[in-house]
Amino acid sequence: RTEQPHIVTCTAPVNIAVIKYWGKRNEDIILPINSSLSVTLHQDQLKTTTTVATSRSFQEDRIWLNGKEEDITHPRLQSCLREIRRLARKRRNDGDSGVDSASLSHKVHICSVNNFPTAAGLASSAAGFACLVYSLARVFGVEGELSGIARQGSGSACRSMYGGFVQWIMGNKEDGKDSLAQQVEPETHWPELRILVLVASAERKPVGSTSGMQTSVKTSCLLKHRAESVVPGRMVEMTEAIRKKDFAAFAELTMKDSNQFHATCLDTYPPIFYLNHVSQQIISLVHRYNKHYGETRVAYTFDAGPNAVIFTLQQHVPEFVHMVQYFFPPETNGAEQVNQDACILLGSF
Ligand code: PMV
Structure with missing residues (x-):
């Protein structure tokens, strides 16, 4: 009997937190010290596309990210693979095996690409792990709640498992069973909302989120206050x-x-600086813009890097973009966008 290889391709978009997750209470299974809330972008914008193939001829599990082979033994990758296979095994033991799903004894080859510059430090791990978990689930015939597995790849990834407005409820169980993502409103809820990404620097962030969070949890009393009381x-x-x-x-x-x-x-010791002078200029520009109109028309948010994510309503996009281009004029020499001080990467939600 010849077994066909099973191949599944999925996409998952980036999500942008408006209430930030920062700090873990459990490092191994990724449990946060506070709940968070984000907006998931549309499928055709900043996204990861992942193909998972299984075949009896594969000797070992392997993964390629943006065309380069990466270390499959990475603990968080292993958590996701292990959890999906465990659920698939359970389903089969319960007599509920997916008719057409891949054999559990087969190894997987995973190939994942981002349609945006990974170097720009935009939340790529969220889309990446969400996409990986969903594709693996499809190939092995696993259904149902998967955000708890995506969370174990990268905390913020659990929120990319749903579209629209999504909360990650921190939960209080030690085993993490109640630390899951949940849709607050669907993607159709607020059609006028727009998201722009202003790339302030394409350099890699100096302190990754994992080590940044660790130091903050250990040293910042402001973080404790934020998580508990704000x-x-x-x-x-x-x-x-x-x-x-x-x-x-x-x-x-x-x-x-x-x-x-x-x-x-900044309250972390030693302090962590994610914003640069361009980020600070964008912050002042947004406040001056809002003040000029006497109403809040535009908002900024920054993750663990200097690039601004701007929220506004559809009717204000042309004018705001015009103003950004006035203060950060596009280069005329045909250089890559990333060489500018600030550039607009994306124009809608
Ligand atoms: O999931 P991680 O480890 O990439 O952490 C994400 C942290 C922030 O992007 C700064 C905030 C968030 O809630 O997405």
């Missing part, structure tokens, strides 16, 4: 702002939460 209230307010499509409330909370996250980085 984020719980903000989760409620943010959910309400999104539900009511109250842009001003959504935007103000988004900016305050980004600022507090970067303040905890």
Whole structure:
């Protein structure tokens, strides 16, 4: 009997946190010290595409990221592979095997590519692990709740398992069974909302999120205060702002939460600087713009890097983009966008 190789290709988009996750209470299975909330981009924008193939002729599990083979023994990759195979085995033992799914004894070859510059430091691990877990699940015939597995690849990846507005509930169980992502509103909820990415630097971040979080948890008392006394209230307010499509409330909370996250980085010892002078210029520009109109029309947020993610409403995009281009003029010598001080990478949600 010749067995056909099983091949599955999936895509998963990047998500942008408006209430930030920063700090783990369990490093092994990735349990956060606070809940978080994000917006998942549309499928055709910043995304990862992953193909998983299984075949009896494969000798070992292997993975290629953007065309380069990477180390499959990476512990978080191993957690995802192990958990999916465990669920698949359980399904089969329960007599519920997917008719057409791959044999569990077969090894996998995984090939994953991003359609955006990985070097730009945009949340690539979130889309990457979400896509990996979903593709593996499809190939081995696993269905149902998968965000708990994606979380064990990269915390923020659990939120890319759903579209639209998504919360990651921190949970309180030690085994992490209740630390899962949940959709707050679907992608169709707020069609006028737009997301722009302003690339302030394409350099790799100096401190990765894993080690940054570790030092912050150990040394920042502001982080402890934030997790215990600030984020719980903000989760409620943010959910309400999104539900009511109250842009001003959504935007103000988004900016305050980004600022507090970067303040905890500064409160970390030794301090971590993710923002650069271009990021600071963008922050002032947004505040001056909003002040000029006497209303909050634009919001910024920054992750563990200097690039700004801008939220605004459809009707304000042309004018805001025009203003950014005025202050950060595009280069005329045909150089790559990433060589500019700031450039616009993406124009919609
Ligand atoms: O999932 P990680 O380890 O890449 O951490 C993500 C941390 C932030 O992007 C800064 C915040 C967030 O909630 O996405």
